[in-house]
Amino acid sequence: MADAASDTVSTDKGDKGDRGGRGGRGDRGDSGSTNGIDRFFRISERGSTVGREVRGGLVTFFAMAYIIALNPLIIGTVKDASGQFLGGGTSPNIAMVAAATALVAGVVTILMGLVANYPLALATGLGLNAFLAFGVASSMTWADAMGLIVLEGLVILVLVLTGFRKAVFHAVPRELKTAISVGIGLFIALIGFVDAGLVRRTAAPPVPVQFGIDGSLGGWPVLVFVVGLLAITIMVVRKVRGAILYGILGATVLAIVIEAIAKVGAAGPGYATNPRGWGLNVPRLPDHWIQVPDFGLLGKFSLLGSFERIGIVAAVLLIFTLMVADFFDTMGTMTAIGSEAGLLDKDGVPPNSQRILVVDSVAAAAGGAASVSSATSYIESAAGVGEGARTGLASVVTGVCFLLATAFAPIVEIIPYEAATPALVVVGFLMMTQVTEISWDKYDIAIPAFLTIVLMPFTYSISVGIGAGFVSYVVLRAARGKAREIHPLLWVVALLFVVYFAIDPIKQVLGVS
Structure with a gap:
């Protein structure tokens, strides 16, 4: 009979095989192993169960449902060059953007x-949507900006279908792939701490961040x-099935009770107006549960x-900038998810990698076609994997x-950041445990790995961490006289990242605003 650790997140290194689901399960003879769903998704083969997949899917949704409320606040509240908000009109239409955001996320995730x-x-990628709102739409109409997203997605799709994107992925050394997973683990842990208000910006330079409010917890x-973080970690240590899901639901109930009694209220953007308030959503029961x-x-x-509006050169440079971020974010994310789930092969490649990349490329174009910015793979999926998810179910x-959230948005808006983000911190820890797989005594791989790991959280960008790792790896290997051992595609990718990092100087040289 399989250990209970195979049904929840484990903190022990010896449980990695259970979390990966490669060792099989004692219940393969159950009726579930012979039904159509099990065969289609290969659930038993990957050491999982339908129950674990459902729990994992729910946890992933709760961990990333914030995008339904956050994306409209980013792209729905900014005017384009013609003075119009997204969707037309002189006032924001938050509900329309939220509905389209949830619809695209639902369709491409099912795909x-x-x-x-x-x-x-x-779902809609954070970072890219902000760049689109503040760096692109200001020089054209929203329709034009979304057209760039569609073109970017189509270009990436061509690169996938021609095998270039997958070839690049195979060219990356295994230890750099491990570093990407570890860096993403730190990144999502930092996201959890920041969104929960445990780590905040400080107005006293040169210190950029601080602990809580003026160095202490408050509110x-x-x-x-x-409480949510402690509850989840205790359940994880005790190998309770459904630990992350129970933690999110329990913290949400606690938040609703506290708000009903204390009337805490919303924190406001960046915790500026009410530093002791709730982040993202105020946890209270909605007046209505369904909306059209x-x-x-x-x-x-x-x-x-x-x-036509900004010229061919400027448009091409914008497409390139968007493409590089999308191209490598997903490669890092799918590697990290596969590593945590134990689904990678000996070369660090996940199953069906070509199909994953195709769907991701289609999702980018779909996000533009639906006017919600590029849809991309979410690292919050690791929360579901931590809960036991191993398949597409x-x-x-x-x-x-x-x-369902397109109509039940009021329910989604119950959950505050503080109830959902403990899951990200726990999963970040689990992904961090892979750091021992890197050869730290070999500096020509250890330094690129280090830069990859630290720059993801420090710059709040997966692409920047990956780019720094690739460029430094090529430079250091060449400096050691091992240029011939570097895969030709890595030279190409490193050069592309140099262009990506220097995009502003290049624009100045070309005279592009």
């Missing part, structure tokens, strides 16, 4: 589950985060309008939740 059979969820919401979604944003894009569950 990932059915086509690639991988526990990876997708009921942070207490909810701490408005999908009026679908198809509101202009494929080539940007070329978990993605289907997550996707269905997103589709």
Whole structure:
């Protein structure tokens, strides 16, 4: 009979085989192993169960549902060059953007589950949406900006279909792939701490961040985060099935009770107006549970309008910038998820990697076509993997939740950051345990690995960490006289990252604003 550790997250190195699900299970003879769902998703083969996949899918949804509320606040509240908000009009239409965001996330995540059979969820990418809002839409219409996203997704799809994207992935040394997973683990842990208000910006330079409010914890919401984190870690140590899901739900209930009694209120953007308030959502029962979604944003894009408005050179540079971020974010994310789930082969490649990349490319274009910015793979999927997800069934569950959220948005808006983010911290720790697989005594690989790991959280960017690792790896290997051992594609990728990092000077040289 399988150890209970195979049904939850484990903190012991010896349990990695259980978490990966490669060792098989004692219940393979159950009726579940012969039904159609089990065969289609290869659930028993990967050492999982339908129950674990459902729990994992729910946890992933809860961990990333914030995007339904956050994306509209980023792209829905900024005027384009014509003075219009997304969707047209002189005032923001937050509900319309939220509905389209949830719809795209639901469709492409289900597609990932059915086509690639991988526990990876997708939604509008943070960072890219902000760049689109503040760096692109200001020089063109929203329709033109979304057309650039569609073109970027189509270019990446061509690179996938021609085998270039997969070839690049295979060219990356195994230890750099491990460093990417570890760096992402630190990154999502930092996201959890920041979103929960445990780590905050400080107005006293040169110290950029601080612990809580003026160096100490303050407010009921942070207490909810701490209680939720302790509850999940205790359940993880005791190998309780459903630890992460129970922790999120329990913390949400606690937050609702506290808000009903203490009337804490919302924190405001960046915890500026009410530093002891709730992040993202105020946890209270909604006045109504269902609302009719408005999908009026679908198809509101202009494929080539940007070329006419800002010129060919400027448009191409914008597409390149968007493409590089999308291209490598997903490669890092799918590697990290596969490593945590124990699904990678001896070369660090996940199963159905070509299908994963195809779906991700289609998702990027779909996000632009629906006017919600590029949809990409979410590292929060690691929370579901930590709960036991190993197959695409978990993605289907997550996707269905997103589709339901188009009408049940009031329910999603119950959960504050402080109740959901403990899951990210726990999963970040689990991903960090892979750091021992890196040869730290070999400096020509250890230094690139180090830069990859630390720059992801320090710059709040997966792409920057990957780029720094690739460039430094090529430079150091060449400096040691081992240039011939570097895969030719890594030379190409390193050069592309140099261009990516120097995009502003290049624009100045070319006279592009």
